[in-house]
Amino acid sequence: MLQLEKIRKTYRMGEVDVPILHGIDLTVLRGDYIAIMGASGSGKSTLMNILGCLEQPSEGRYYFDARDVTTLSDNERTDLRNFQIGFIFQQFNLLPRLTALDNVMLPMVYAGYPRHERLERARQMLADVGLAERMANLPSQLSGGQQQRVAIARALVNQPELLLADEPTGALDSRTGREVMDLITGLHAQGLTIVLVTHDAQVARRTRRIVRIQDGRITADGPPAG
Amino acid sequence: MTVHPYPAPSPSPLSRPGAGEPRRARSDRRRADLAETIPLAWESLLSNRLRSVLTMLGVIIGIGAVITMVTIGRGAQTQTESQLKSLGSNLLFVQSGVATTGSPVSQGAGSASTLVWEDARAIAASSPAVADVAPVLNRRVQVVFAERNTSTQVVGTTPSYVPVRDFLPLTGRFFNQAEVERAARVAVLGQTVVDALGLTPSSALKQTIRIQGEPFSVIGTMEFKGVNSFRDMDDQVFIPLTTMATRIVGVNSIAGIAVDSISASATRPDQMDAAQYQITNLLRLRHGIVPPRQDDFLIRNQADLVSASNSVAGIFTALLGGSAAISLIVGGIGIMNIMLVSVTERTREIGIRRAIGARSSDILWQFLIESVVLSLCGGLLGIALGVIASQSLNQVFGWKGGIAVDAVILSLLFCLGIGVFFGAYPARKAARLDPITALRSD
Known part of the structure; x- marks a missing residue:
């Protein structure tokens, strides 16, 4: 489903070029469940941003389904994020002034769905993640685990093909973290393609495939040990 | 785009509601409804009430002053006209004395x-x-x-x-x-x-x-x-x-x-x-x-007097209205300032919106509409202020000047213009933010 060919990313810090990724080749198959692991500064976040079409690689090719993302316009990449990719962040990244329901509806607003359809689907999504009673709450009135579940509902509301999760349990205690991972693993069981970044081995073990990154290169790629 | 390593996308395998229906064609996508953005803008103004009101104050005072000045100017004008009419109908006025033109030293009409x-x-x-x-x-x-x-x-x-x-x-x-x-x-x-x-x-x-x-x-x-x-x-x-x-x-x-x-x-x-x-x-x-x-005489008629006093009143109205308009522009600068602050404060929000599928034009509209809502609210309050002020002044001086409806409509259009003009730069700045930079900011 995804194919990265010789992806390089170099940041320019003033006069100096700082290379982050040194030629990444990676293929993600439909239905994959991948954990990207690596020390901070290894380039795993940059890789995630490129996978999520938030950032463009400096060199190389990135195919999403049949399309070469590196040749798409900003609007086309935005639509790709809107329709085909769902994001979950470590800090949840909900809009603080919007209710849980409004947060979940937001991607559909940008997709141009009529209001009644948005309401119906957002309610259904929130019920699916177990927050039927909390729809009118603001993020500040929800616990961390609840906020992350709202974020998951938001990520899935436009029925994406790919779910990207950046340290989804990083800001949660281990119990709620496990619950969130149960939810994500359940989504994989339903057939969703998932890529997550983590440095928690417990989290990584629940995936089907672990990609290790060190200094901008993939050093290992295979099923979790044991 | 000749060789593709992967087949065309198939429907999502999720057994979620609506998952079976065909994915919306990309060309179907339209910009988020403008109507959707207005309540959002309204909420964001309400969430910072004091700041919004202070920002609007410039526009409120400006519009209020324009409406008051124009209404009063018109009132004074109609007043003068009716006074001149009260001199008598079809009146000609013959004054003794030399006319002022041509003579090097004028003695003024009526001096001899x-x-x-x-x-x-x-x-x-x-x-x-x-x-x-x-x-x-x-x-x-x-x-x-x-x-x-x-x-x-x-x-x-x-x-x-x-x-x-x-x-x-x-x-x-x-x-x-x-x-x-x-x-x-x-x-x-x-x-x-x-x-x-x-x-x-x-x-x-x-x-x-x-x-x-x-x-x-x-x-x-x-x-x-x-x-x-x-x-x-x-x-x-x-x-x-x-x-x-x-x-x-x-x-x-x-x-x-x-x-x-x-x-x-x-x-x-x-x-x-x-x-x-x-x-x-x-x-x-x-x-x-x-x-x-x-x-050795001077003839003036009522039409001359009316037109002379009208042109004086007209200049007066224009001067007052003009100085009020300047305060409107100052109000506009206030709006621009606060919109820039707002863009900076909400950089992360912009990043989140961009990440989940807001085009940069969606962000542009969001901030533009917010600034227009801000200036139009100010305009409406200003009109209320101007109407109240001019009506009470009319009462005090016993003038019969009505509300200057054209000034009200013009003020609203002007407010719209101010909102767009002074909101354009902050909105463009917001729309041009790089999503990843915005997302990473605190």
Whole structure:
């Protein structure tokens, strides 16, 4: 489903070029469940941003389904994020002034769905993640685990093909973290393609495939040990 | 795009509601409804109420000032117009003295008495376009009744003053031709004078007042006429011209009784030009004026006065409105400032929105609409303020100026323009933020 060919990313810090990724080749198959692991500064976040079409690689090719993302316009990449990719962040990244329901509806607003359809689907999504009673709450009135579940509902509301999760349990205690991972693993069981970044081995073990990154290169790629 | 490593996308395998329906074609995608953005903008303004109101204050004051100034200016203008109309209908005003043009040292109209009563009689007799003619001789003198006295304008004239100036007695009567011919000591009082002498319109009748020491019998009082741009029409005492010339002024030229001015009314409004032409020619003939000698009189008509006062009022309104408009622009700069702050504060929000599928144009619209909502709210409050202020000022000064509807509509359009103009730069800045930079900011 995804194919990265010789992806390089170099940041320019003033006069100096700082290379982050040194030629990444990676293929993600439909239905994959991948954990990207690596020390901070290894380039795993940059890789995630490129996978999520938030950032463009400096060199190389990135195919999403049949399309070469590196040749798409900003609007086309935005639509790709809107329709085909769902994001979950470590800090949840909900809009603080919007209710849980409004947060979940937001991607559909940008997709141009009529209001009644948005309401119906957002309610259904929130019920699916177990927050039927909390729809009118603001993020500040929800616990961390609840906020992350709202974020998951938001990520899935436009029925994406790919779910990207950046340290989804990083800001949660281990119990709620496990619950969130149960939810994500359940989504994989339903057939969703998932890529997550983590440095928690417990989290990584629940995936089907672990990609290790060190200094901008993939050093290992295979099923979790044991 | 010839070789693709992967087949075309298939529907999502999620067993979620609606998962089976075909994915929306990309061309179906339209920009998020503008109508959706307005409640969002409204909420964001409400969430920072004090700041929003302070920001709007500039626009509120600006619009309020524009509406007030324009309404008041218009009110003053209609007021002047009605005052000038109250001078009398179809009025022509002949003043003695040389015209100001051409002479190196102007003495000003009215500085030398060149008009006499005979001129007025001649105009009445031989100008077909003229209906009535009233010669006027004025002096400001002391008027005494019992213990009270007042300094007022004493007007010596003839009975035709009443039709020419459209100024009627309230009680009693105006003096008649017979009283003029025998130089009777009778007086008709304006209402200000009646008050100043401690009398009432009815009690004043048959009283004896002293004008410059001479006893006069009061035979009538005049209706209220109010203040016009030239004088308080009610602060006058009317006596026969003959009495005025012999008892009060006592200066006669060899050509007869000298007068300060002659008021004449045209037979019809469309006869004003004809009347003016006839009077000019007649007076030149009588005064022996041939070029290059200057006219020793000056004719003004009501239309001239109205247009002169209108242009003054117009300049005034424009000046006031203009200075108010400047405060509007200052208000606009305030909006731009706060929108820039808002963009900076909400960088992360912009990043999140971009990540989940907001195009940069969606962000542009969001901030533009917020700034327009801000300025339009300010505009509406400003209009309310302006309407209240101008209505209460109208009450205080007794003006009849209505609300300047065109100013209200123009103000709203102007507010819209301010919102767009001063919101454009912050909105563009927001739209151009790099999603990943925005997302990473705190």
